Amino acid sequence: MSDDLLTSLALTGALAGIVTVILMAIALPLSWWLARTKRRGAAFVEALIALPLVLPPTVLGFYLLLAMADEAWLGAGWRWITGQPLAFTFAGLVVASIVYSLPFVSQPLASSFRNTPRELLDAASVMGVSPTARFLRLMLPLHARTLAAAAVLGFAHTVGEFGIVLMIGGNIPGETRVLSILLFDQVESLDYASAHLTAGILLVASLVTLTITYATLRPGR
Amino acid sequence: MTSGSPANGAGLTLRGGFSRPDGFELAMNLALPDHGVSALIGTSGSGKSTVLRITAGLESAPSFSVSFNGNCWDGVPAHRRPVSMTLQQPALFPHLNVLDNLKAVPLAGPIEEAVALFGLGALTGRRPHELSGGQQQRVALARAFLKPAELLLLDEPLSALDAVARRNLAPMVARMCRELQRPVVYVTHSLPEVLQVADHLAILENGRVIGAGTPEQVVAELDHPLSPLIDSGAILDCEFASYDADNDLSELGFGGQELRIRGDLRNTAGPIRVQIPARDVGLSLERPGATSFLNCLPVRVQRLKDAPDGTVFVDLDCAGQTLRSRITRLSRQNLELEPGKALFALIKSVALDIRI
Numbered sequence: 001m002s003d004d005l006l007t008s009l010a011l012t013g014a015l016a017g018i019v020t021v022i023l024m025a026i027a028l029p030l031s032w033w034l035a036r037t038k039r040r041g042a043a044f045v046e047a048l049i050a051l052p053l054v055l056p057p058t059v060l061g062f063y064l065l066l067a068m069a070d071e072a073w074l075g076a077g078w079r080w081i082t083g084q085p086l087a088f089t090f091a092g093l094v095v096a097s098i099v100y101s102l103p104f105v106s107q108p109l110a111s112s113f114r115n116t117p118r119e120l121l122d123a124a125s126v127m128g129v130s131p132t133a134r135f136l137r138l139m140l141p142l143h144a145r146t147l148a149a150a151a152v153l154g155f156a157h158t159v160g161e162f163g164i165v166l167m168i169g170g171n172i173p174g175e176t177r178v179l180s181i182l183l184f185d186q187v188e189s190l191d192y193a194s195a196h197l198t199a200g201i202l203l204v205a206s207l208v209t210l211t212i213t214y215a216t217l218r219p220g221r
Numbered sequence: 222m223t224s225g226s227p228a229n230g231a232g233l234t235l236r237g238g239f240s241r242p243d244g245f246e247l248a249m250n251l252a253l254p255d256h257g258v259s260a261l262i263g264t265s266g267s268g269k270s271t272v273l274r275i276t277a278g279l280e281s282a283p284s285f286s287v288s289f290n291g292n293c294w295d296g297v298p299a300h301r302r303p304v305s306m307t308l309q310q311p312a313l314f315p316h317l318n319v320l321d322n323l324k325a326v327p328l329a330g331p332i333e334e335a336v337a338l339f340g341l342g343a344l345t346g347r348r349p350h351e352l353s354g355g356q357q358q359r360v361a362l363a364r365a366f367l368k369p370a371e372l373l374l375l376d377e378p379l380s381a382l383d384a385v386a387r388r389n390l391a392p393m394v395a396r397m398c399r400e401l402q403r404p405v406v407y408v409t410h411s412l413p414e415v416l417q418v419a420d421h422l423a424i425l426e427n428g429r430v431i432g433a434g435t436p437e438q439v440v441a442e443l444d445h446p447l448s449p450l451i452d453s454g455a456i457l458d459c460e461f462a463s464y465d466a467d468n469d470l471s472e473l474g475f476g477g478q479e480l481r482i483r484g485d486l487r488n489t490a491g492p493i494r495v496q497i498p499a500r501d502v503g504l505s506l507e508r509p510g511a512t513s514f515l516n517c518l519p520v521r522v523q524r525l526k527d528a529p530d531g532t533v534f535v536d537l538d539c540a541g542q543t544l545r546s547r548i549t550r551l552s553r554q555n556l557e558l559e560p561g562k563a564l565f566a567l568i569k570s571v572a573l574d575i576r577i
Binding site: 117119120122123124125126127128129130131133134137138141142144 | 274278298305306313314316317368374
């Protein structure tokens with residue numbers, strides 16, 4: 001295996017891992033809120049989260065690129081906190097990946113949370129369990145399979161994204177050149193042997209991951 | 222209607238009214254005592270479960286106020302109220318085994334005691350889906366038992382079960398009610414289910430209390446011959462005397478009289494209440510000879526009262542307790558009934574069955 005491939009593999013793994021952890025931290029409370037709230041504004045929040053599902057990645061990438069520019073709010077804010085730029089950096093990739101992978105994590109969670117039987121919530125209340133403890137100690141274990149599936153989908157989708165990564169990350173080895181970009185490079189330079197290996201790794205890894213996910217989610221287990 | 226209302230605010234007070242867009246209306250001013258078992262009886266749609274859920278804090282209703290022992294609970298979230306409750310469904314957490322379901326109660330009392338009381342010893346390692354309906358309900362009762370609470374609410378604890386499971390579980394619920402030493406509010410649509418355990422009854426119809434008091438009072442005062450819930454009549458307080466296994470009849474005693482009713486009541490603890498619907502009590506001037514009526518009790522007419530539907534209620538003194546008969550006006554004429562007249566009350570044993 002070439003150094004290029006190993007570097008991209010490690011980078012992709014790190015990106016997807018970090019993004020998945022942050023995504024779960026954001027999506028769990030957000031999805032619980034979306035599943036439980038009766039506020040009208042919730043529909044708009046859901047639509048906002050779901051945008052990456054319907055928009056061409058380039059549209060999202062374009063706006064993220066503008067926002068991450070040094071003089072724009074996101075880029076300037078980031079530089080103010082860390083002293084570093086956001087566009088064309090690993091941190092920028094993390095931020096973008098969170099945005100475009102969020103619906104893949106929050107939607108299965110929210111739909112599972114919505115299906116929580118009413119009487120279980122009531123039972124927890126009359127047992128004297130506070131809403132926070134109810135969520136952390138009873139609801140999260142109750143929905144453990146969906147949690148696992150959502151995390152895997154978030155991870156897998158982060159690994160699989162190409163368009164946005166290209167627009168806001170560019171192609172910097174060890175910084176932003178993830179596997180999907182590496183494959184693009186290899187094909188561009190007609191290095192089909194390496195391209196086969198890279199594409200094969202992505203294909204097999206994705207297939208295995210999805211099989212495990214769907215097996216976990218199948219009812220009657 | 223208020224009854225047994227303690228002056229110092231002890232017990233549970235439910236006061237107020239509201240109507241919902243679906244047409245459901247509730248209006249009551251009900252005080253339940255701070256001890257013993259209070260049964261809230263009503264048909265489905267009468268509002269009994271809604272009242273219980275509001276009491277537990279699971280539902281909120283504007284202009285309806287709940288207070289217990291002088292403390293107003295309005296606005297207190299469900300998990301902070303000192304109540305324990307069983308829901309209509311067992312509502313066990315499917316990802317936890319029986320023991321972990323019990324341990325999920327914060328500040329739970331001694332779990333071994335609850336496991337023993339509800340006979341769960343062999344089931345602790347099982348998941349809810351491996352249990353029968355009756356077993357699940359036992360776990361739910363044990364869970365409610367474990368929560369340190371000042372008030373226990375039971376929402377139709379037996380109605381989701383089949384007849385066999387119901388008869389097995391009923392004595393357990395009764396024992397729980399007695400051993401808890403806390404007031405219990407027991408919601409049901411069946412008077413027989415609570416007749417032996419209830420110290421206090423309140424009857425709900427269309428969101429209103431139409432009768433409240435001791436079981437004896439309520440059943441005697443309920444002059445609605447058409448009440449779908451409870452046949453107007455009387456309750457006799459009896460003691461178990463003997464059991465005739467050949468004929469499956471139990472003989473009960475009260476004030477020197479005897480009453481034969483269906484079923485084996487040897488294991489019934491304490492006094493036995495027998496509800497005797499007025500329509501099942503016939504009257505005769507003489508003690509009949511050969512008859513299928515197994516119960517023939519000497520009685521004396523206390524008072525006569527015309528029922529709204531043209532029949533006549535006859536209240537009878539029977540060994541110091543009151544029995545009620547419902548007859549036609551023609552029978553009143555034929556028997557020349559008037560207060561003080563001595564005669565015999567005839568009751569078929571098949572009409573008497575206190576089993577749930």
